[in-house]
Amino acid sequence: MKLTERRKKMLAFIAEFVEENNYPPSIRDIGSACDISSTSVVKYNLTKLEQDRLIKRDKEVSRGLSLDWAGLQEAGLADDLAGAPASHQGGDGSAFSFFQVPVLGYIAAGEPIQVETTDHFTADEWLELNETLYRNPDQLYALRVQGDSMIDASVLDGDIVILRHQERAENGEMVAAWIDTQNETTLKHFFLEGDQVRLRPANPSYPEMFLPAADVSVKGKVVSVIRQLE
Amino acid sequence: MKLTERRKKMLAFIAEFVEENNYPPSIRDIGSACDISSTSVVKYNLTKLEQDRLIKRDKEVSRGLSLDWAGLQEAGLADDLAGAPASHQGGDGSAFSFFQVPVLGYIAAGEPIQVETTDHFTADEWLELNETLYRNPDQLYALRVQGDSMIDASVLDGDIVILRHQERAENGEMVAAWIDTQNETTLKHFFLEGDQVRLRPANPSYPEMFLPAADVSVKGKVVSVIRQLE
DNA sequence: ATTATACAAGAACATCTGTGCGGTGTCAAG
DNA sequence: CTTGACACCGCACAGATGTTCTTGTATAAT
Structure with missing residues (x-):
């Protein structure tokens, strides 16, 4: 023009x-x-x-x-x-680089979380995120944290955790793990040591846990924690 | 008011x-x-x-x-x-869905943070966020948390806190507060009680602090905490 | 009672501001 | 050359809009 x-x-x-x-x-x-x-x-x-x-x-x-x-x-x-402090994006205007992540429900100690990629359809809520911060958004899902059960992972009531769906984890990664014997899901750093699993809280003022590997199943790797306060 | x-x-x-x-x-x-x-x-x-x-x-x-x-x-x-009634019109497009927030530096106990809106220019890094989650991006800035000094606020080393620049706070809001007598900035829930300020950690396993109001200056209100793990 | 203050109304006024219309100059097409 | 589209200018007008002045009501303090 x-x-x-x-x-x-x-x-x-x-x-x-x-x-x-x-x-x-x-x-x-x-x-x-x-x-x-x-x-x-x-x-x-x-x-x-x-x-x-x-x-x-x-x-x-x-x-x-x-x-x-x-x-x-x-x-x-x-x-x-577009002004200096204002927004900015791709240039051609069509390619917005954000995507949506399904909020599948709540995570709280004592309750299992069932996560399937197909569950995307049943999500009651979606979170809009930015590609600059996350990769492979297809495999991502989000959960709201209920109660103070994750406080040892420095995750508070109301926080949103974003996970990548996977059932194995590397040592040191923070995962959502289902603990059979205690009937609960929790967020911890994961270490496989022989046939034992060591779960270390992110918050060092809480103790580590040692469990038989058979009793622990990984539900996903924690990619991000988001806390909205206003 | x-x-x-x-x-x-x-x-x-x-x-x-x-x-x-x-x-x-x-x-x-x-x-x-x-x-x-x-x-x-x-x-x-x-x-x-x-x-x-x-x-x-x-x-x-x-x-x-x-x-x-x-x-x-x-x-x-x-x-x-903010954006209460009027539907978000896509056609008009008066606002892009993105904006950038300057990462002004680090926050760590024992170090002051100096925040001016003009510092936006000196920011070495920018964070792209989404408008659906935040309002009034102009007043936002971000800080990286260094060390475990904020662990009582359930904020870990490496986390990013997003703040809205303001020097007053309502009771109960989480703020970045400079404590004169201790020469440090910390994140706490803010309560003004007479001429005393009560600072309550977000993590209940840590004690509250009581200080003279004159010794506490608010540097901004914490809007969000983001933790990236991968 | 009296005064002071906050809030509200209506009308007249003074600007601010968009619109309309006549006119000028350029330039390319007929 | 003439014509017409395009960009531009000045100016006057009318409608839009902020301001001011006077008046009235209610409430609280003196």
């Missing part, structure tokens, strides 16, 4: 003005900022910009204009206009 | 209107939406709201008002107003 230098300047100014003041500029604001002496010229160009779907405008309303980000996106102009 | 029902309604309407139109309402818009027949009454209440630092206003400018999120945050009203 061809675009006059003047219109570019106008767009840039509008973006800057809104960023600065939290309300849109008036026609005369734009005029003086872009060296346009006549209000009608500003209006003329604003109309053009609106026709090109680069801005939106409410007629007869003071400062009733806003940038049309969808259109700007298509025109490839969004990046130039 | 006490707030008239009418003023609450006004704030709610302003938030809704801006969300909807991308520009602020006029005095008469507010009036008719809040059943106020006189423009002067609207102005009167707007002035009060401005005095309470809940909105900002540019005099003599049409629709020259905006919500003061910093003040609203401190008043504990931000949550009610």
Whole structure:
């Protein structure tokens, strides 16, 4: 899309003005900022910009204009206009790099967790995450922590744990483990030592556990813990 | 902070209107939406709201008002107003779903953290987060936790804490607090009791602290804790 | 009772601000 | 050359919008 230098300047100014003041500029604001002496010229160009779907405008309303980000996106102009502290993304605008992770339920000591990849459909809630932080999102699922049962892993009531579905774990990894003899699932660092499993809490003020390997089954590896407080 | 029902309604309407139109309402818009027949009454209440630092206003400018999120945050009203009613419109796309949060450095007992909004430029690292989980990203910053000094807050070495920059806190909120007498910053639940401040760890197996209010300065409110394990 | 303060209303006023219309200059097509 | 589309300018007007002034009500303090 061809675009006059003047219109570019106008767009840039509008973006800057809104960023600065939290309300849109008036026609005369734009005029003086872009060296346009006549209000009608500003209006003329604003109309053009609106026709090109680069801005939106409410007629007869003071400062009733806003940038049309969808259109700007298509025109490839969004990046130039997005303010410094503002958001940013791919550039072409179509490739948003986030994905959704199913929140499958709750994890609490004393209750088993059943996790199948197919359970994705039964998820009552989804968490939106960012690709920069996580890999292979297909295998991820999330659980809400209920009660203080995981406090030895420095995981509090209400926290969300994100796990990667797998049944084996490397030594030292933090896993969600089902302990047969105690009938509970817990988050611990996993160490296989001979035919014994050592489970070490993340919080060193709690003791380690030693169990027969047969009594421990890994339900997934803990990838992340997220705590929302507000 | 006490707030008239009418003023609450006004704030709610302003938030809704801006969300909807991308520009602020006029005095008469507010009036008719809040059943106020006189423009002067609207102005009167707007002035009060401005005095309470809940909105900002540019005099003599049409629709020259905006919500003061910093003040609203401190008043504990931000949550009610943020993205409340108006549906998240995909077409308009006024906001991308991403934003970046600066990682300003480390937090560790014994070291002060200096946080200025201008420090955004000096950030060596940025965290990409998703808007569905956080509000008002402008005021957010992140710190990496160093050492086990925060373990009583169930925050481990290497965790990332996300804070909202503010110097006052409501009782019960988790804050980053600088403790003068001990020369350290710590994460605790904050309670102001008379001229004493009570700091309660998130982890109940650690004791509470009682300090003179003068010795405690809030550096920000903890919004989130993120732990990456792989 | 009296005063002070917060809140509300209505109307008149002063700007702010968008719109409309006549006019100018350029440039390419007919 | 003429025409017409395009970009631009000034200006006057009208509607939109913030401000001010006067008045009234209620409540609490003196």
